[in-house]
Amino acid sequence: MTSHVAVRAAGSPALSVWSRLIEAMLDAVWLVDARTLRVVAANRAAATLMARDVRELLGRGVLELAATPEDLCFWGEVADGLAETIESDTLVRGADGATVAVTRRVERVAGDDGTALYVVVLHDRSAQLRAERALDDSVADLRATLESTLDGILVTDLAGRIRHFNQRFAQLWKMPAELLERRDDDAVHAWMRRSAAGGERVAHDAAALDAALPPSERELLRLDGGIVLERVTTPQRMHGQPIGRVHVFRDITAQLEANQRIQVLSYTDALTGLPNRRLLADRVEGALAMARRDGTPFALLFLNLDRFSHINETLGSAFGDRVLLDVAERIKACVRQVDTVARLGGDEFVVLVHQTDEQGAEAAARRVLAALDRPFTHGDMSFTVTASLGLALHPNDGATLDELLRRSDAAMRDAKRAGRAGFRFHRPRATPTTGPARSRLQLDHAMRLALAQGRFRLHYQPQVDLHSGRVVGAEALIRWRDPELGDIAPGEFIPVAEESGFIVALGDWVLGRAVNQAAAWLAAGLRLTVSVNVSALQFQQPGFVEGVTATLRGAGLPPQWLELELTESCLIHDAPDAMQRLHALAQLGVKLAIDDFGTGYSSLAYLKRFPIGRLKIDRSFVAGLPGEDSDAAIVQAILHLGRALQLQVVAEGVETEAQRAFLQQAGCDLYQGYLYAPALNVAAFERCLGVDATARGDLGPLPRP
Ligand code: C2E
Numbered sequence: 001m002t003s004h005v006a007v008r009a010a011g012s013p014a015l016s017v018w019s020r021l022i023e024a025m026l027d028a029v030w031l032v033d034a035r036t037l038r039v040v041a042a043n044r045a046a047a048t049l050m051a052r053d054v055r056e057l058l059g060r061g062v063l064e065l066a067a068t069p070e071d072l073c074f075w076g077e078v079a080d081g082l083a084e085t086i087e088s089d090t091l092v093r094g095a096d097g098a099t100v101a102v103t104r105r106v107e108r109v110a111g112d113d114g115t116a117l118y119v120v121v122l123h124d125r126s127a128q129l130r131a132e133r134a135l136d137d138s139v140a141d142l143r144a145t146l147e148s149t150l151d152g153i154l155v156t157d158l159a160g161r162i163r164h165f166n167q168r169f170a171q172l173w174k175m176p177a178e179l180l181e182r183r184d185d186d187a188v189h190a191w192m193r194r195s196a197a198g199g200e201r202v203a204h205d206a207a208a209l210d211a212a213l214p215p216s217e218r219e220l221l222r223l224d225g226g227i228v229l230e231r232v233t234t235p236q237r238m239h240g241q242p243i244g245r246v247h248v249f250r251d252i253t254a255q256l257e258a259n260q261r262i263q264v265l266s267y268t269d270a271l272t273g274l275p276n277r278r279l280l281a282d283r284v285e286g287a288l289a290m291a292r293r294d295g296t297p298f299a300l301l302f303l304n305l306d307r308f309s310h311i312n313e314t315l316g317s318a319f320g321d322r323v324l325l326d327v328a329e330r331i332k333a334c335v336r337q338v339d340t341v342a343r344l345g346g347d348e349f350v351v352l353v354h355q356t357d358e359q360g361a362e363a364a365a366r367r368v369l370a371a372l373d374r375p376f377t378h379g380d381m382s383f384t385v386t387a388s389l390g391l392a393l394h395p396n397d398g399a400t401l402d403e404l405l406r407r408s409d410a411a412m413r414d415a416k417r418a419g420r421a422g423f424r425f426h427r428p429r430a431t432p433t434t435g436p437a438r439s440r441l442q443l444d445h446a447m448r449l450a451l452a453q454g455r456f457r458l459h460y461q462p463q464v465d466l467h468s469g470r471v472v473g474a475e476a477l478i479r480w481r482d483p484e485l486g487d488i489a490p491g492e493f494i495p496v497a498e499e500s501g502f503i504v505a506l507g508d509w510v511l512g513r514a515v516n517q518a519a520a521w522l523a524a525g526l527r528l529t530v531s532v533n534v535s536a537l538q539f540q541q542p543g544f545v546e547g548v549t550a551t552l553r554g555a556g557l558p559p560q561w562l563e564l565e566l567t568e569s570c571l572i573h574d575a576p577d578a579m580q581r582l583h584a585l586a587q588l589g590v591k592l593a594i595d596d597f598g599t600g601y602s603s604l605a606y607l608k609r610f611p612i613g614r615l616k617i618d619r620s621f622v623a624g625l626p627g628e629d630s631d632a633a634i635v636q637a638i639l640h641l642g643r644a645l646q647l648q649v650v651a652e653g654v655e656t657e658a659q660r661a662f663l664q665q666a667g668c669d670l671y672q673g674y675l676y677a678p679a680l681n682v683a684a685f686e687r688c689l690g691v692d693a694t695a696r697g698d699l700g701p702l703p704r705p
């Protein structure tokens, strides 16, 4: 061990003891002769610290080894007898010129022999400094992380004293810089209390910050200026022990606004801004609750525009949207502020009229109808829109929203059936569970019986050529008078027959009867095309074409005197099959017409491909002629289409001379309607045509198809 300790003043027994002593120390130590101020001994740690061999240190003057002005100054003072000790952090220079940070202590010790030494102890601080720097770096890193979040962060200790916060925190709370610089916790808490409307909570929490608080708390704070902060507070722990709480503040103002917008959107109709079905449901629930409390009645008005789809289809949906907006405004103007006008979608509106009875509901319905009576104008277009309304009242007509909606809807359909542009109250139909089902069943049963008993009749409505004014055809329309039920309109029983499948048998009977009649007229010299309505189900029957062929052959009627009226739904359903049938019928020589044209899909594609001879304009379009622009536009469009595709066009439901004149002028080919004659029984039909039953055989020149 002594080999590492070089001893200059060899031979001094005291020094050799010192030397052994310092060799045992962990810190670097030199011994300096007090007279010469030269190093007389140094230990191994000193050699390592200074990166030199011990021998190189021995005999060196301390001033030579001093690396800082402080050390130079100290040793200068020692030399002058002005100083003996020093302890401070300083630097020493190693062999390679690099400096090493140390804590250096110098003490003077006097030996027994009167010699004096300075003991220089150097404690290497570089490891400590490295650790400190690493700590600084990680703190700076954490700080930077803290600062780079979008959340405001405030960290408090268990007593609520502020330990840290980031800039975002100060920014969110709009804290003045001087307040933060003062580091006055009370002032910061007071500021937060003042700015937050929910300030009481903030104060409470700040005071009660301890580990007993629930692990995480979330609350919303609305600050002055409308900013909404979400605060999430979680306990902060170190080594498992609670040491404080971390409060994270997030600005959720925009998010809340977006949520509110979504709320608004989910409760209102995007086009009109009116309440939608959901909001209506809420309002009706409210009205029901009120009714339960004090028995206040209320009404639902279910409104559906008449023939709105035609406005949409012919004038475009943008135009249709504007009409809906106008309609919404007009309906709103008819009811009180407390009532709700909702749009369910399409052209369906529902009005909730509070605190009203039948008379009040009727008055509201009349106001709505009157409001729609005034013509609408868009650009240079002027037209009217009518609506059908159904009324249902609580408590009489229903106990729930569903029931009331269903019943007002059904009443609205009643209004449509009764000719549209009006209103109907819900009328109870027997008992709700068996009522409608039984009446349909009853009707179906009665129909089957009527066919067996020969109670059905065919009436014929004349079809008139608009150029010549002559009757060139007749549409066969079925009639049924039941001994118990009375006259039943085809509009009522045909749908039931279509649903039950009975229409197939009924249709066969109609076809047979009409073909026989046509043959009889032809034999009597009356050259009339007889038109027969064919339902979709009937048309789709296997063997339909064969049946028609057999019927014609059986009656001896040349096929060109028979026309089949098909609806658009016949053609859309199973189109390839329909196409095949149509071609087979055309091949046979039978004429084909599309009935109620314009009310269905009106697809140009099938019109072009299918061997159709005629289009029948639905009478709902004829009704508004010639005054209503939209009807006029639709009729003109159908006529153009007919010309382009070389189809004849027949107008249905012509009731006035003005309608007839308009159609004639617009180039329509044929018309039928009450203006000329309704559907008549055979005798009346023949009378109408001026046919003398006794002299039917020699009728002079007759209209040709
Ligand atoms: P559709 O084929 O469109 O028949 C025209 C309807 O308009 C007939 O009603 C006719 O009486 C009525 N009408 C004729 N001229 C006028 C008028 O000037 N003004 C008004 N307001 N109405 C007029 P109807 O006879 O009640 O028949 C209704 C529907 O029942 C028919 O509409 C047709 O779809 C169906 N239908 C009638 N007979 C048969 C049939 O034998 N077989 C099938 N499958 N359906 C039939």
Ligand code: MG
Residues within 6 Å of the ligand: 475, 533, 565, 595
């Ligand atoms: Mg028809």
Ligand code: MG
Residues within 6 Å of the ligand: 595, 596, 616, 618, 619, 652
């Ligand atoms: Mg029709």
